[in-house]
Amino acid sequence: MFKKILIANRGEIACRVIKTARKMGIKTVAVYSDADRGALHVKMADEAIHIGPSPAAQSYIVIEKIMAAVKASGAEAVHPGYGFLSENMNFAAALEAAGVVFIGPPSPAIEAMGDKITSKKLAMAAGVSTVPGHMGLIDDAEHAVKIASEIGYPVMIKASAGGGGKGMRIAWNDAEAREGFERSKSEAASSFGDDRIFIEKFVTEPRHIEIQVIGDAHGNVLYLGERECSIQRRNQKVIEEAPSPFLDAATRKAMGEQSVALCKAVGYQSAGTVEFIVDAQQKFYFLEMNTRLQVEHPVTELVTGVDLVELMLRVANGEKLPLKQSDIKLNGWAIESRLYAEDPYRNFLPSTGRLTRYRPPAEADGVRNDTGVFEGGEISTFYDPMIAKLCTWAPTRLEAIDKMAVALDQFEVEGVGNNLPFLSTVMEQDRFREGRLTTGYIAEEFPAGFTGAVLPKGRLFEVVAAAAMLQLVVEERRGRLAQTALAGQTETYGEFVVVIGQEQVPVKLHRLDPDGTWELNLFDQVAAVHRFNWAPGDTVAQVIWSHGGTSVLKVNARTGGFRVRYRGADLKVQVLRPHIAALLHLMPVKVPPDLSKFLLCPMPGQVVRVDVAVGDIVEDGQTLAIVEAMKMENVLKAQKRARVSKVHAKAGDVLAVDQVMLEFEGI
Numbered sequence: 001m002f003k004k005i006l007i008a009n010r011g012e013i014a015c016r017v018i019k020t021a022r023k024m025g026i027k028t029v030a031v032y033s034d035a036d037r038g039a040l041h042v043k044m045a046d047e048a049i050h051i052g053p054s055p056a057a058q059s060y061i062v063i064e065k066i067m068a069a070v071k072a073s074g075a076e077a078v079h080p081g082y083g084f085l086s087e088n089m090n091f092a093a094a095l096e097a098a099g100v101v102f103i104g105p106p107s108p109a110i111e112a113m114g115d116k117i118t119s120k121k122l123a124m125a126a127g128v129s130t131v132p133g134h135m136g137l138i139d140d141a142e143h144a145v146k147i148a149s150e151i152g153y154p155v156m157i158k159a160s161a162g163g164g165g166k167g168m169r170i171a172w173n174d175a176e177a178r179e180g181f182e183r184s185k186s187e188a189a190s191s192f193g194d195d196r197i198f199i200e201k202f203v204t205e206p207r208h209i210e211i212q213v214i215g216d217a218h219g220n221v222l223y224l225g226e227r228e229c230s231i232q233r234r235n236q237k238v239i240e241e242a243p244s245p246f247l248d249a250a251t252r253k254a255m256g257e258q259s260v261a262l263c264k265a266v267g268y269q270s271a272g273t274v275e276f277i278v279d280a281q282q283k284f285y286f287l288e289m290n291t292r293l294q295v296e297h298p299v300t301e302l303v304t305g306v307d308l309v310e311l312m313l314r315v316a317n318g319e320k321l322p323l324k325q326s327d328i329k330l331n332g333w334a335i336e337s338r339l340y341a342e343d344p345y346r347n348f349l350p351s352t353g354r355l356t357r358y359r360p361p362a363e364a365d366g367v368r369n370d371t372g373v374f375e376g377g378e379i380s381t382f383y384d385p386m387i388a389k390l391c392t393w394a395p396t397r398l399e400a401i402d403k404m405a406v407a408l409d410q411f412e413v414e415g416v417g418n419n420l421p422f423l424s425t426v427m428e429q430d431r432f433r434e435g436r437l438t439t440g441y442i443a444e445e446f447p448a449g450f451t452g453a454v455l456p457k458g459r460l461f462e463v464v465a466a467a468a469m470l471q472l473v474v475e476e477r478r479g480r481l482a483q484t485a486l487a488g489q490t491e492t493y494g495e496f497v498v499v500i501g502q503e504q505v506p507v508k509l510h511r512l513d514p515d516g517t518w519e520l521n522l523f524d525q526v527a528a529v530h531r532f533n534w535a536p537g538d539t540v541a542q543v544i545w546s547h548g549g550t551s552v553l554k555v556n557a558r559t560g561g562f563r564v565r566y567r568g569a570d571l572k573v574q575v576l577r578p579h580i581a582a583l584l585h586l587m588p589v590k591v592p593p594d595l596s597k598f599l600l601c602p603m604p605g606q607v608v609r610v611d612v613a614v615g616d617i618v619e620d621g622q623t624l625a626i627v628e629a630m631k632m633e634n635v636l637k638a639q640k641r642a643r644v645s646k647v648h649a650k651a652g653d654v655l656a657v658d659q660v661m662l663e664f665e666g667i
Helices: 011-023 040-044 063-073 089-097 107-114 116-125 141-151 174-192 249-265 297-304 308-316 397-410 420-428 441-445 457-478
Strands: 004-007 027-033 047-052 077-079 155-163 166-171 197-201 207-215 221-233 236-242 270-278 284-290 333-340 357-359 367-371 386-394 412-414 483-486 489-500 503-511 518-522 525-533 540-545 550-558 561-566 569-576 598-600 605-610 623-629 632-637 642-647 660-665
Touching (some): 004 011, 004 063, 011 027, 011 308, 027 063, 047 063, 116 155, 116 197, 116 249, 116 284, 141 155, 141 197, 155 174, 174 197, 174 632, 207 308, 221 249, 221 297, 221 441, 236 297, 249 270, 297 308, 297 333, 297 386, 333 397, 333 420, 386 397, 397 420, 457 550, 605 660, 623 660
Parallel strands (some): 004 027, 004 077, 027 047
Antiparallel strands (some): 155 166, 221 236, 236 333, 270 284, 333 386, 367 386, 483 489, 518 525, 525 540, 598 660, 623 632, 642 660
């Protein structure tokens, strides 16, 4: 086995590889850019080598710099992780030429399957079902429109060398095809250094289901079940699970065997993933093959008990796979939630800054958290905004979902906008819990964007009860509550009105003993609490109900009450004495400022271009500017007809969130 490997990556995947290497007694070498000088993967590795400036194009994807680090460190092998150079044939070939082992497939297999156009042609030749499309090169935007019209809308416009949702657009008409081609080509060039684009038919109501494969140098290839990856936003996966709630055993076997046959046709070795689009009748179509370890590989590991990174290392070392296909059993259910530094209340735009608080749930009892960050660390504009991958395992799907909901409630992230509330909301939705998924799930369930969860009465009951107990503890600390000695115990009483939005809920509560047994009366119901774990200053409150359930709420004190975050809802909760609550209707309501005359930069990023000038009249839906953040180009459009009165930004400017870019006047 190798004595030392270099990991040509960063963030959580570098940390993930280091964990397995450490378990196997293999020393690790990290590489890092200026922005990652203090990163977690640098701290975890045995050695670390600086490879250049912060932009990936000047560091992580520069083959010469990685090769120099390999030489300087004396590493015998390189694990590429995912993204960056993981599917770059030239990088694999350079390592092979230097006598260094690439912990991945051989370069011809990367060339054959890593390129989406080539792999589709090979799949068709092998008799694999594929989606209709144009596999040749596309000259320009007008050529793209012509091809899209011939295939028939809707179409998917994709970067040939793409991945991670970058360089991908869905077009429903000529205008969207034209703009989608330009944006995809630009993103592909900046992210992958390869701007080739292809177009294929977009299957409506599709599921995205992929098969995990692993092969060795001795002709053995196995499939390790499937992953359901249909919950996507901008073609980037957000929630994954294994197995799929949709496939039957026969379809799973057919997809697995077809994936294995495809791998054998190109002499594939190492871990890889064959992705399929599956329609409502369980007909599946080859989409692409990712010749690397996938972001979502942990769910497969949780249901199979297989360490995929370890198998990659052993295969790269020339060993035979220690398993047969008959050894692969799917046990239980696993869910993965990708925690991103993206603000769901701003259409999931990237957020940057310092993680002032980062407290993941404990990794125990079926909870796993793969991360590359730490409290006090920075989320920069240079890389993907992933914070962590939170996974749960349980014997059944609903149990895994419930465990995920609690783990998300326990997860504390402050300092940057993040999608925790969105993930929590999805876990509570009936459609998700019933497994009725498509790649259009997010657009269909949140057509107006995400504005926070609306709690059903049962969840609202839990928040109101918790808020009353929070206030009682606070007032008890201040010495305001009456206490009565009874049978040697100290009992505490309280009566409040809990105000959430327009709803006022009277609550009477009675703490029976100092150890935390409570009785509450609210919504004309009596509730018993076995234990309430919270003290002033704590940011998480835990309610253990006498009936056996547990509620975990994130809590911050505010004037007159608390900010409470629970199951996707972010609530301003007032807890008042009844006589004060009776006067609440007399209080004036603060009106928010009118910002409709401004175009504000929705995320920290760099201006790619501004398409309007002072005096221009813009129409509803017209493109005003493009801002790049986290390697994604975001098109900013007019919301109504207006005249541009001032322009405050130009191409190349680096802007903060909410910085004014344009001003308008009515016409």
